[in-house]
Amino acid sequence: MSRRLVVALSGGVGGAKLALGLSRVLPADELLVVANTGDDFEHLGLSISPDIDTLTYVLAEIDNPATGWGRRDETWSFMDSIGALGGEDWFRLGDRDLALHVERTRRLRLGQTLSEVTSDICRRLGIGARLVPMSDDRVRTRVRGDAGWIDFQDYFVRRQCRPVVHELAFDGVMRARPQDDILAALRSGDVRAVVICPSNPFISIEPILAIPGMREAIKASGAPVVAISPIIGGKAVKGPIAKMMRELGHEASAAGVAARYGDLLDGYVVDHADADRVGTVGARVTIARTLMTSLHDRETLARVTLDAADALASLQ
Secondary structure (H helix, E strand, O other): OOOOEEEEOOOOHHHHHHHHHHHOOOOHHHHEEEEEOOOOOEEEEEOOOOHHHHHHHHHHEEEEOOOOOOOOOOOOHHHHHHHHOOOOOOOOOOOHHHHHHHHHHHHHHHOOOHOOOOOOHHHHOHHHHOOEEOOOOOOOOOEOOOEEEEEHHHHHHHOOOOOOOOOEEEOOHHHHOOOHHHHHOOOOOOOOEEOOEEEEEEEHHHHHHOOOOOOHHHHHHOOOEEOOOOEEEEHHHHHHHHHHHHHHOOOOOOOHHHHHHHHOOOOEEEHHHHHOOOOOOOOOEEEEOOOOOOOHHHHHHHHHHHHHHHHHHHHH
């Protein structure tokens, strides 16, 4: 019997686009999406999970298409009011979005795990694929700039990625355990492919891979590991990837991203713009259109990625 399950590692906006494509070309029970939680933080007394939330809204197809994050048809009365009262309004929470954070916080305080909360919310929003946090244990990404260490959301949102990045750390990661469903899937012998979505390798994918046992479980699964480059023609499709890579001493290119993943990769999907720039990549390279501007693009790239994984599996 051929292997069926696809395990996709994802951050927020860019990764969510491919996750949606995968969810539309695969049966619901054949996709497990693993969300980065290093971006999670507490704000205004609420537990915020930005990447889980983006993936949830995108997979439910209720996301804001203009921003790629947040809910569509959003209103902002809460933020306007809290700003007028002198409260912290630098991290924008829309009125519809706020309901999710309030409910998550309530359930977590009752003792539910982040996995349990996420699963139930996805069910209520009609999401068929499984979406799970990378861990139910607390992991927090920190950034060291010229002025010292700051929380990731302080760097990313409040300071708009302006500080020069000298170092990254994932607080709590060495005490964290992979979420149970992830390990069960990787050990099942039924994994068709592990897909690394086109997310920032430093702040979206590496927190997942840094959890003790995660990288080893991926390798031991026997499934081909295929990543999609988040950089096209030397430029980031979204976010501070290129800036961050240069500041951390890496080449800001599709080849540079592949080098960061190293021998974990079996396959690598890059855009036509980088076809002549990935000769040193050790993984088997597939050339495709990787810019996803439409639903058709998302589905097509998902199929290309799965075909690349299947081709690799046939060579094993």
